[in-house]
Amino acid sequence: MQGIASIDRQKHQQGISMKFGIIVFPGSNCDRDMQWVAQGILKQPTRMVWHEDSDLSDIDIVVVPGGFSYGDYLRCGAIARFSPAMKSTVEHAKASKPVLGICNGFQILTEAGLLPGALVRNANLHFVCDRVPLTVERNDLIWTKNYSQGQTITIPVAHGEGRYHADDDQLKRLEDNNQVVFRYSKGENGDSANPNGSCNDIAGICNEQGNVMGMMPHPERASDAVTGSTDGLALFEGLVKTLVAA
């Protein structure tokens, strides 16, 4: 991957693998789902990183999971952003290493300034808990290598504040730079599956370099066949495969 730091392969010499670090805040509730995918399904070394822990030096891939960090007081992700683990996550991202934010994790990454824009109250005020079709906008990222461009995948969403908002200039920059990774799909009749009123049907974006991605839908909840779908597993499998090969 262009621009993505090559992972220190020496420490993975015995059986090449990628170490996941999953940040755990008070109020996180998707951390163990993510752990199951990383450790249980993908058989990758995985460490749960308590929010007070600032050492991420052993971690290749940082995942900021879903939930309600610190009760989402003030604004979603506003307080989590100042935790020691997040300060190290920002350093991790600045070193061009992979950072994935899912749902509340996406909100935290925008609050931390790692991704542009903000997530606000769903336009219809409802908490949406559903499976939605997403269109993969680009497959040249570490996150989407296992998908094809334009592919439609079905991934669960569960959020009350998932409406992506950015001003017109910022939206134009996102589109011009191809930073939209996933969009809520449009059906054959032209109706959008957009469940929350997001600008430009945005479901997930990356930073300019592509090493940081945030998305409201939950790929970790569509990775084990027992949950009804494995459309999300390709994201994690592709990620590990791409990084190992880098």
Next chain:
Amino acid sequence: MTQYQAKIYVTLRPSVLDPAGTAVETGLQHLGHDGIEGVRIGKYVELKLAAENEDAAKQKLDQVCDQLLANPVIENYRFELAAA
């Protein structure tokens, strides 16, 4: 050092849709209150702070609002300051 009392108002930027405000506006109309429009819901924060003088207190409040109390991507803020 002087003790100050601050009242901080955080509001959504005009360009950001406020569905909760719209819902309240509709509710008011259903109650028969005519002529009400432009309902926007924001946040109100009170805090006490110690500072050398009013300018220093204002500077401190700007920092606090920019860093945490408001998200400049979606929100504006203003505050009132009085010696406590």
